[in-house]
Amino acid sequence: MTRLILLRTILGTILGAACLFAQNAAPAGNAQNGRKLFENYGCYQCHGREAQGGIGTGPRLGPKPLPYAAIQKYIRQPTGQMPPYTAKVVNDKDLADIYAFLQSVATPPPVKNIPLLNN
Amino acid sequence: MSASKKPPVGRRGFLKGAAGAAALVTTAATSATPAAAQEAQAPRNASAPVATQEKDPAGSVEVLTADRPGSDFMVDVIKALGFEIIFANPGSSFRGLHESVINYGGNKKPEFLTCCHEESSVAMAHGYAKIEGKPACVLAHGTVGLQHASMAIYNAYVDRAPVFMVIGNTLDAATRRPGVEWAHSVQDAASLVRDFTKFDDCPLSLQHFAESSVRAYKIAMTPPTMPVLLVADGDVQETPMGAEKPRIPKMTWAAPPQGDTGAVAETARLLVNAENPAIIADRCARTPAGLQHLIELADVLQCAVINQYGRMNFPSRHPLNQTERAGAVIRGADVILGLEMWDFWGTVNNFKDQLHRTSRPISKDGAKMIAISATDLNTRSNYQDFQRFPDLDISMAADSEATLPALIEACKKLITADRKRVFEERGKKLGEAAKDAHDKMLVDASYAWDASPISTARLAMELYGQIKGKDWSLVSNNPWPQRLWNFDKHYQYIGGAGGAGVGYGSPAAVGAAVANKKYGRLSVNIQNDGDLMYAPGVLWTEAHHKIPLLTVMHNNRAYHQEVMHLQRMANRHQRDITTAEVGTTLKNPNIDYGALARSMGVHGEGPITDPKDLGPAIARAMEIVAKGEPALVDVVTQPR
Numbered sequence: 001m002t003r004l005i006l007l008r009t010i011l012g013t014i015l016g017a018a019c020l021f022a023q024n025a026a027p028a029g030n031a032q033n034g035r036k037l038f039e040n041y042g043c044y045q046c047h048g049r050e051a052q053g054g055i056g057t058g059p060r061l062g063p064k065p066l067p068y069a070a071i072q073k074y075i076r077q078p079t080g081q082m083p084p085y086t087a088k089v090v091n092d093k094d095l096a097d098i099y100a101f102l103q104s105v106a107t108p109p110p111v112k113n114i115p116l117l118n119n
Numbered sequence: 120m121s122a123s124k125k126p127p128v129g130r131r132g133f134l135k136g137a138a139g140a141a142a143l144v145t146t147a148a149t150s151a152t153p154a155a156a157q158e159a160q161a162p163r164n165a166s167a168p169v170a171t172q173e174k175d176p177a178g179s180v181e182v183l184t185a186d187r188p189g190s191d192f193m194v195d196v197i198k199a200l201g202f203e204i205i206f207a208n209p210g211s212s213f214r215g216l217h218e219s220v221i222n223y224g225g226n227k228k229p230e231f232l233t234c235c236h237e238e239s240s241v242a243m244a245h246g247y248a249k250i251e252g253k254p255a256c257v258l259a260h261g262t263v264g265l266q267h268a269s270m271a272i273y274n275a276y277v278d279r280a281p282v283f284m285v286i287g288n289t290l291d292a293a294t295r296r297p298g299v300e301w302a303h304s305v306q307d308a309a310s311l312v313r314d315f316t317k318f319d320d321c322p323l324s325l326q327h328f329a330e331s332s333v334r335a336y337k338i339a340m341t342p343p344t345m346p347v348l349l350v351a352d353g354d355v356q357e358t359p360m361g362a363e364k365p366r367i368p369k370m371t372w373a374a375p376p377q378g379d380t381g382a383v384a385e386t387a388r389l390l391v392n393a394e395n396p397a398i399i400a401d402r403c404a405r406t407p408a409g410l411q412h413l414i415e416l417a418d419v420l421q422c423a424v425i426n427q428y429g430r431m432n433f434p435s436r437h438p439l440n441q442t443e444r445a446g447a448v449i450r451g452a453d454v455i456l457g458l459e460m461w462d463f464w465g466t467v468n469n470f471k472d473q474l475h476r477t478s479r480p481i482s483k484d485g486a487k488m489i490a491i492s493a494t495d496l497n498t499r500s501n502y503q504d505f506q507r508f509p510d511l512d513i514s515m516a517a518d519s520e521a522t523l524p525a526l527i528e529a530c531k532k533l534i535t536a537d538r539k540r541v542f543e544e545r546g547k548k549l550g551e552a553a554k555d556a557h558d559k560m561l562v563d564a565s566y567a568w569d570a571s572p573i574s575t576a577r578l579a580m581e582l583y584g585q586i587k588g589k590d591w592s593l594v595s596n597n598p599w600p601q602r603l604w605n606f607d608k609h610y611q612y613i614g615g616a617g618g619a620g621v622g623y624g625s626p627a628a629v630g631a632a633v634a635n636k637k638y639g640r641l642s643v644n645i646q647n648d649g650d651l652m653y654a655p656g657v658l659w660t661e662a663h664h665k666i667p668l669l670t671v672m673h674n675n676r677a678y679h680q681e682v683m684h685l686q687r688m689a690n691r692h693q694r695d696i697t698t699a700e701v702g703t704t705l706k707n708p709n710i711d712y713g714a715l716a717r718s719m720g721v722h723g724e725g726p727i728t729d730p731k732d733l734g735p736a737i738a739r740a741m742e743i744v745a746k747g748e749p750a751l752v753d754v755v756t757q758p759r
Contacts, residue, residue, distance in 0.1 A: 040697045042686040045679070045758055052566035052574065054759035055598040057683070060566055081472055083690035090696070108565040116580040117561045117603075119587060 026068035026103070027096040034101030037094050041085070051105050058082065062102035071099065190215035190356040192325045192364060193285075194224040196332045197256060199367045202229040202283070204247060204633060206240040207258035208267075209233075212287025212303055215356035216258065229256055232633070232664055235656025237264045239626040241271035241346075243657075244282045246594060246630030249430075249613035252406050254281040254339055255630065261288030261308035261350055269312050270620040275346045276315035277504045278429070278617025279402050279459075279494070281339040282346040289353035290321070300353075308350050314501045317345035323352060326365035333368045341373040342405065342518035343493040378491055378515035378522040386456065386489050386513055387529035391538060393454035393487075395545075396422040397441075399466060402429035403458040403519045407609040410434075412523035413458070419530050421546030423448045428601060429461060431612035436557070436605050438550030443560060443602065449482055457490045458519040464507035474691055489513040491522050504618065560602045572755045573730045575599050575673060581733045582643060582671055585741060589641045594631035595624055597645040597673065598759075610640065621678070622653030625670075629657050632668040632749075641744065642667065646751075648674040648705060648712065655715055661749035662720030669744045670751040671737065672712050674726065675758045677704040682758075712753035725753025 038044055038051070046058030053060030065071060072095060075085040090098075111117050193216055197205075205220060207213075220231050234240040237259045244255040259268050265286050275282045288308045289295050295304055309319035318338040322328040328349070335347040378386075390396050398417060404410045413433055417424045423441040425448060426433045433440055441448045449455065449467060457463045467482040482488075488511045495516035498505055515522065534542070564576035579599035593600055596615040606612055613631050616623035624647055632642035651657075651672070661668055677700070686699040700706070709726070716723030722743040724736045733754060740750035 042682070042696055042699050045683045045686055045699070048567060048574070048757050048759070049572065050567035050570045050574075050757075052570070052757075053563065054757075055602070057759055060563070083473075083687040085690060085696070086693055088693045089690060108568050111558075111561045111565050114565055114568060116577075116584045117564055119580070119584060 026099050027092070029093075029096035029098070029100030031097070031100040031104040034097035034099065034104075037090075037098050038101055041090055041094075041098075043098065046082070051102055062105035063107050065099065065102040068096075068099050071095075185357075185359040187360050188215055188219065188356065189325050189328075189358050189360050190219035190351075191223045192360050193328055193351060193356065194219045195364070196329050196367055197229060197285075198224060200283075200332060200336050200370070201253070202256045203251075204244075204255045205229045205231050205258055206234050206243045206247075206255055206630065207231060208235060208237050208240055208264065210258070210260035210264050210287055210303075211300070212260045212262075212264075212289065212353055213258050213285070213351055213356065214287075215353070216285070216287070216351055219356075232660065234626075234660055236654040237267035238271045238622055239629075239654045239657050239660070241268045241275065241282055241284070242623045242626035243630030243633065243660075245271065245275040245278065245280050245617075245623070246613060246627030246632075247634045248275075248280045248282060248344075248630075249627070250592065250594075250610050250631045250634035254283040254336070256283045256285060259284065259286050260303055261286040262303045262305050265308060265311055270618070271623065271626075272312050272346050272348075273315045273502070274616045274618040274620045274623050276317075276617070277461075277502075278614065279343045279345060280617065281344040283336060283339060284316075284346060284348040285351050286348060287353060287356070288321075288350050290323070290350075291352075291354055294354050309348050312346075312348065314499055315346070316348050317343075317497060319348040319350070321350040321352070323355060324365070325355060325360055328355065329365050329367045333370050337370065337373060342375045342521070343497050344405065345497065375518040375521035376493065376496060376516070377525060378517040380525075382513055382515050383522065383525050384529050386515075387526060387533055389454045389487050389489065389513075390420055390422070390456065391530055391533040393422075393452075394541075395448075395451050396420060396454040396456065397425060397448050397452035398422060398456045398458065399425045399427060399449075399460055400430075400432035400458040400519075401427040401460040402614070404430045404432045404609060405518075405520050409520035409523070410609045412520060412527065416523055416527050416530070419527055419534070421542035421549070423452070423549055425449070426601075427460065427466070428596070428612070429459065429614045431606060431609050431614075432458075434605075434607040435601060436607070438553050439546065440553060441549060441556075443556035444552060446481065451483065452486055453483060454487045455482065455489065457488070457492070458523075459492050459494070460490065461504075462506040463488070463490055463509035463511070467509070468507075472687070487512045489515075491515040491517055491519040493518045564599070564603060567757065569730055570757065571728045571730065572675070572757050573728070573733060574757050575759060576603070577730050578645070578671065578673065578733065578754055578756060579603060581730070582645070582737055584734065585737050586641055586643055586669075590639065591641045591643055592631065592635050593645075594628040594635070594642045594668070595644045595646060600645070610635065610638075621650050624650035625657045626654065628668060628670065629661055629666060632661075632666050633664075636667060641669065641741075644668060644670045645673050646670045648672060648676060648710065649678040651712070652705065652710070656719075658716050658721045658749070658751070659719040665747055666749055667744045667747050668749045669737075669740055670716075670749070671740075672725065672751065672753040673756050674710075674712060674753055675756050676706050676709060677758070679703075679758045712751060716749075716751040716753075722748065722750035723753065724751070726755045727753065728755045 047061050051062040240257045244257050247255040289304050320331040322331050339347040417439045424433050424439050425445045426442045468478050469481050470478040567574040576599050583604050592610050628644035635642045681703040682699050689696045713723035713725040736752045740752050743750040
């Protein structure tokens, strides 16, 4: 009986971790297509064409975006000013491509290496 | 049908004839008898029968000239008020006044600046007032001109900017020329804009014009400063004046309204006793003194200041400037002092633009709210620019700038040594927070640094890199300069449109540049593309009048705010979300702003899409501006 409980506990832990991983891990996506969708679906309007963010419109999204699950949850049911992007208008595959684009955004050079930002 | 041999003599001709006939029998020193002068000055709606008024005096020679039209005296009044500039598009309803400005007045103080649209004329005067702190004069048709001008007047009204309008109109139907002049005549010309002007009048004599002009100027300059309007009747302009000049009244400025002594004392008590007071300034600094007063109050209290950029209220790099941390400061503040805030409620509440509109306070529960605003002295009903009604603990219907000295003194009297130590510690922490925020802004600016279209942060810093050693003035309203440039002088920033009416930006920049010109300042304008397309004729005005102005286009090829609004609607309705650019963008064909500028005699370059090309293009444009001429660099940019 004890072994059974232990087994169940181990299995539960493994399943739970797997689910958590599934939620946070991004599905494979096509970054090139994601860039096009980022434009076509209007994400660029608030977040900039390079996802750099806009003053007073939307935060920077890449590189190093928030976990996929968090972004997916937020765009489906935003709690702030962002308009909702339901699955009817952006399906999960397209979202995965957009997420791949956000991951692919280049990191800028350090501020100290940009003379105009050291005035 | 044969043409009548009898010369057409209307009332105007009759009056000239009467005056001329009188002149024939008097000395040269008095060109008209007092009686004739009185008749010449008589109101047009005199009760004489129409048939008598239009009768041609038998045997008289029609007098076709006049030496002293009423419009000359109007110029005397305009000069007495100290106007330097008249911004105007020509119009027959004020042809007399126009001619008098040029020939009688010598076209100096004021100088007539030719504008290509009345909306531009008023917006130029709006921009001029922001720099100069006093109104320019605008002439326009009382009908079609004022209709064009109305949006710009509304902007100035909401922005609390003084503008002095004089519009032409002919009230007496018997003296109007048939045809167009009827279409350009109106019973109550000012009614079109009465909802958003502070004062108007329709003088029917020169004495009346003089008194109403001085009154209007005084009212425009008394906080809340706003546009005013006078109708210059066509007959009053063109009828010869009498032997004696009407009197121009003495101008005595109204002292700006200060806050009630008790309210000031209670405000000082709350501020001094607060742990985390915050000052939020919007249209506070009317003059350079306003900037200095706010610096002094902040230094005395060592408290956070948030600049909402209605004016150049506070130095951008002052350690107490917490604008970048506005949300955190408001959430933590136990006393909030709002100075000429346009939207107090919207500042301390979060409002969601979703299907179901909801809001929640973001300020701390129990925080004391204090407002000082001259707008409370002149609130109108129809146009709703007064915003949601805020919950306030103290409200002073007063001018903030005028009230600050008393508030500063009241605070100083209450500060004990213990409080001073607390303040110093608070100021130190705020200074550290400001530095952290500035470092974060620089990191933000580095993203998309090499992107094409060019990032707006890159645009701002390429420009700043070349002007920072000069005596510059930013004559436009753009967020990145406010974050990254070092603003510490009153004239370095002019705020926004006020009423958010598009088409303000480019002419306001020109007006501000006109004001800056005599001080030798370098005026720079980061110009939105959609705004310029409302009235691109401003470029011609720049070239024609040799106004040194460096314009760098923020060309995102869209009315971008509207792109976002359309996107929101499509998302909300779960329909095609790829159509937001239909009807909201300026593409296909792309507009070549460099060519547009060149077509009007302005140095024009671009479109520039590679960020590496931007600096050299700005340098070339600055060489042109240094010679006293305008230049434009077209830059294809990121949306925001």
